[in-house]
Amino acid sequence: MSSAIGIISANMNSSVLQGLAQERPIAAVPFGGRYRLLDFALSSMVNSGIRTVGLVTPQQYRPMLDHLGAGKDWSLDRKSGGLFILPGAIHSLGHYDIRFSLKDIALNIEFLEKDCARNVIISSSDHVFNADFRPIIDHHDQVEADVTLVYNQSDRPFEREDLIYLRGKEDGRITGLGKNCEMSGPDTPCKYFIDLFIIRRELLLQMIEGYRSVENIELIEIIAQHLGELKVHGYFFGGYVGRIHSVSDYFQSNLALLREEIRKDLFINTQPIRTKIRDNPPAKYGKKAQVKNSLISSGCTIEGTVENTILSRGIVIEEGCEIQNCIIMSKCVIGKGSKLQNVILDKFVAVNEGNVLQGQVNQPLVISKKAII
């Protein structure tokens, strides 16, 4: 594999997740019991042998840095390379939809200049996946691409407002990018970009130079404008990708972890997703616990009934509780006899005895951090 450095873009509009990302960037939103969203992209990079990772941060980055520390839990506390914090630009409202801002990278140009890696692999921080980037980078070099866009595909039309669709030739060369699912052409599976791409480092530097005068521009847009001159290839990923672009996405992607095939793809048959280690004790089940089809993290104490639910670390479920279809973040306490259905509880929520909280499957109820109910 040729050398590559990574950039994870965490400076993106977080309003889509409403309360969950009010006080934290999307990248730092807890997910899947013990993780935060950025763990997936970051671990994939580290597991793929990438030893230098730059993280473009938004303004409220305290929760993110609290989680990452010096990068020790990802073995990124290194003498050469390691984890670099790249302070992102402050975007105005008009640039809300930008995902990969050239300005964010231009502000941190030294990060690119002082390394001599051939390629830069750039990922978003709001996708749940466990990928090995090595074959993708190898392929990128083999076909001598300038840019490789990684996509997944669906046989049925797959319409989402927030996706970019690709049209490609048989040799893998990308000829069109668009917001429309029919973009991929008739009789071919619909190809959608998973916000993950590889670009030659020198080319990225040239782009920064060339667009110096432009206030702010989306990197993918630049690539789309130059499909003719640049050698842009597509790479079919094929593994599970959970895209977190709404509260409903967040809810469904969490519950998707209860499916065996997805757990296998993310956690079991693969390299580990790394995260901050807290050394919690094992989860403790009481004499009256009834737990079914759920994902339970360490440090929990369960005395009640829990079904189709994801519990983060250190949660207390008291006697007589009935918890169904819920995502509960760390250190929540659910008092005796409470009933919760289709609810997302942010961290440190206390639900008093005998409360009933009910959301809808397609519209879960979100309770924000430290609330007492």
Next chain:
Amino acid sequence: MRKKECIAMLLAGGQGSRLGSLTRNIAKPAVSFAGKYRIIDFSLSNCTHSNIDTVGVLTQYKPFVLNSYIGKGSAWDLNCLNGGVHILPPFLGENQGSWYKGTANAIYQNIDFINFYNPEYILILSGDHIYQMDYYDMLTFHKQAQAEVTLSTIAVPWEEASRFGVMTTDESGRISEFAEKPVHPQSNLASMGVYIFNWEVLKEALWEDEADVNSEKDFGKNVIPRLLQQGKRIYSYLFHGYWRDVGTIESYYNANMEVLREEKIDKFFELKQRIFSNEEILAPHYIGAEAKIQDSLIGNGCTILGEVHHSIISAGVYVGEGSFIEDSILLPNAEVHKNVRLWKTILGENATVQDDCCIGVEGEDEPAQEGITVIGDHLQIPRGAVIGEGKNVTKDDVRKEGGQ
């Protein structure tokens, strides 16, 4: 090298043969405990919380798992400048060097290492007890009493006193008598295997002990009795907290089950004295739609599809559909396939029990080791096997069964 006030030497070389098949492939301090920890976590975490940043770990018996687990000590925040964890296996010199012949000899052979840090005091620990203790308090006591040696002691039930090294003290705590496993104990103050020495005193004592051809080179049997005879100022530091010896199958099993029964596990996680461990990063555990789990501890990365009652399930364990587990301890990465019954069984690390086995079945005779069945690590119990209670199953047993 800047002089250190106190460094620790952790004796982790023993085989722990009384743990039977649990220590067939790994040293006793590396044996898993309470679903999450390894026994050595307790001593190492205590060091960190006591501001002792330099620890020599003396290894000898099957050290691989232990060495790789300890690494550079970062899991316990012991990867510091000017100190840290040092693994000290036996080594050869120009005209000497050999296997460690006893606890005292192990320290003797590493005098150069200790001199390198040139400490005022030296803390000797054994890596095979479960306890939370602030060694700094003990050191303060040692200094205040102007002791030359301080032994940490704990009051044990009188009927058990003869299993330990017991000591008689005067009012100030100075030890007047020390008896290793006496038949008629004069006291119920037992040694916890935690000692603080003035390094100069210990160095001299180790030379003397080394020169004595009749000595077994053991702290409890030789070094401390000799120092007492010489009239050295030896004090007892009475410890009141939680301390468990897990040297036998029975005591290991009971200490684990005690964690389940009482709130000990919360104590292990108390911020001030939290027990650190070097865990593998695993996903939260998954409980299946037909599973039933009560009165149990379940670690990360497990998949539980069957029933678990009053048991400890360590990280990465798989329990298949229709299986029933009661009063058992499953060590990391053990696998239980479908329709298996396990009663009062310790299932070793990475051991596999295939479909339809029954383990821990009641027999007619009075079972050995309180009826606890132990399956050694990495063993494969073939489909449909029936194993009676109180058995210690090793590799040889499985091979024999297969040959029949």
